[in-house]
Amino acid sequence: xxxxxxxxxxxxxxxxxxxxxGVLFRYEFPEERRGIYKVRRFEEEFARYCxxxxxxxxxxxxxxxxxxxxxxxxxxGDEVITQGFTFVATWEAIFDVGAVPVFAEVxxxxxxxxxxxxKKISPATRAIIPVHMLGGPARIExxxxxxxxxxxxxxxxxxxAPGAGIKGRKCGSFGLCGTFSFDPVKTMTTGEGGMIVTDxxxxxxxxxxYQDHGHDHVANPGxxxxxxxxxxxxxxxxxxxxxxxxxxxxxxxxxxxxxxxRNKEALRQVVSRLPGVRFRTIVDPAGDNASFLAxxxxxxxxxxxxxxxxxxxxxxxxxxxxxxxxxxPKWEHxxxxxxxxxxxxxxxxxxxxxxxxxxxxxxxxxxxxxxxxLVYPVPIKLSDERLEQISQAVKAAC
Ligand SMILES: *Cc1c(COP(=O)(O)O)cnc(C)c1O
Numbered sequence: 001x002x003x004x005x006x007x008x009x010x011x012x013x014x015x016x017x018x019x020x021x022g023v024l025f026r027y028e029f030p031e032e033r034r035g036i037y038k039v040r041r042f043e044e045e046f047a048r049y050c051x052x053x054x055x056x057x058x059x060x061x062x063x064x065x066x067x068x069x070x071x072x073x074x075x076x077g078d079e080v081i082t083q084g085f086t087f088v089a090t091w092e093a094i095f096d097v098g099a100v101p102v103f104a105e106v107x108x109x110x111x112x113x114x115x116x117x118x119k120k121i122s123p124a125t126r127a128i129i130p131v132h133m134l135g136g137p138a139r140i141e142x143x144x145x146x147x148x149x150x151x152x153x154x155x156x157x158x159x160x161a162p163g164a165g166i167k168g169r170k171c172g173s174f175g176l177c178g179t180f181s182f183d184p185v186k187t188m189t190t191g192e193g194g195m196i197v198t199d200x201x202x203x204x205x206x207x208x209x210y211q212d213h214g215h216d217h218v219a220n221p222g223x224x225x226x227x228x229x230x231x232x233x234x235x236x237x238x239x240x241x242x243x244x245x246x247x248x249x250x251x252x253x254x255x256x257x258x259x260x261x262r263n264k265e266a267l268r269q270v271v272s273r274l275p276g277v278r279f280r281t282i283v284d285p286a287g288d289n290a291s292f293l294a295x296x297x298x299x300x301x302x303x304x305x306x307x308x309x310x311x312x313x314x315x316x317x318x319x320x321x322x323x324x325x326x327x328x329p330k331w332e333h334x335x336x337x338x339x340x341x342x343x344x345x346x347x348x349x350x351x352x353x354x355x356x357x358x359x360x361x362x363x364x365x366x367x368x369x370x371x372x373x374l375v376y377p378v379p380i381k382l383s384d385e386r387l388e389q390i391s392q393a394v395k396a397a398c
Pocket of ligand 1: 062
């Protein structure tokens with residue numbers, strides 16, 4: 001599952017090239033850097049890998065979501081639809097630009113249910129963020145069809161699915177733009193980091209300027225800072241060291257996915273011995289990045305009981321119904337409207353009226369799915385001993 005498993009000489013070599021120049025900043029220092037532009041090259045190669053024209057590197061996957069939303073013009077008064085099973089970062093970014101997150105159901109793909117998406121669209125909907133959870137593609141073509149009917153742009157949160165795709169087309173390249181994360185537990189990692197990919201030149205320019213204080217990045221004889229600025233920005237710039245690591249990890253991505261597919265198949269064969277087990281729907285099995293093996297048991301009680309036995313035998317799975325990071329009814333701070341702002345923003349209006357209120361029971365279809373769900377992360381390196389341990393645990397659970 002995480003790219004740190006294969007961190008090695010290639011990453012060190014890329015980093016050493018940056019350290020040799022002493023230039024850690026992605027812009028400027030044309031003489032000192034001696035032609036070495038790691039972040040820029042990482043962007044170019046990542047765009048090529050995804051089959052799109054442009055990529056913008058930023059400091060994290062969360063920043064990628066925010067920068068994309070800002071460039072799409074999303075702000076206060078707007079609603080953004082995402083799903084109730086995602087990492088908290090997705091709704092953090094929506095709130096951070098001043099918009100309100102609206103949650104849609106997931107189906108047995110563990111991703112956005114296109115039918116429920118349509119029910120959640122309102123006149124205030126300005127963007128739709130399907131999340132390709134756990135390495136498996138969302139029903140992105142159906143989601144896009146719904147979005148296009150209403151003229152709403154799609155941003156794909158692809159943080160958990162680099163290398164995944166449908167019919168050979170990469171996840172992240174279907175919508176207006178797609179975002180990625182390279183945090184320490186992702187399929188490829190730069191320690192911290194994120195990327196946004198798009199075919200839209202205007203959107204890319206806005207992102208490029210916004211993530212660097214609004215600098216327009218045109219050639220300027222007076223040096224950086226002498227350019228014009230068309231709008232206010234912020235700082236989400238990626239460092240050269242991260243770009244260097246990213247280049248080495250990207251070169252390994254297809255190999256990572258290949259190993260994960262092999263290991264996932266081995267785990268699937270073991271898990272399929274559990275009575276009544278069913279596996280998550282993968283929209284295109286050939287496009288699964290295989291970071292996780294997700295399976296359903298007949299009901300919540302069985303899922304918990306089985307996982308208890310697996311845990312006691314050293315091979316517990318993740319029970320996402322209890323996971324506080326990825327499932328909206330577990331986000332107590334969201335439900336309570338907890339914020340550091342003394343005004344209560346973003347949960348309260350300036351006059352103290354409640355702006356949004358979330359009901360943990362609002363997604364019954366998702367709850368019925370999550371209650372029965374167990375998930376194994378799939379390692380890149382799976383030893384025979386570990387596979388045997390999981391096999392014995394499954395046997396005990398049977
Ligand atoms: C990890 C993750 C993010 C955020 O990425 P960071 O780089 O940790 O900020 C966003 N969305 C999803 C679905 C994620 O899994």
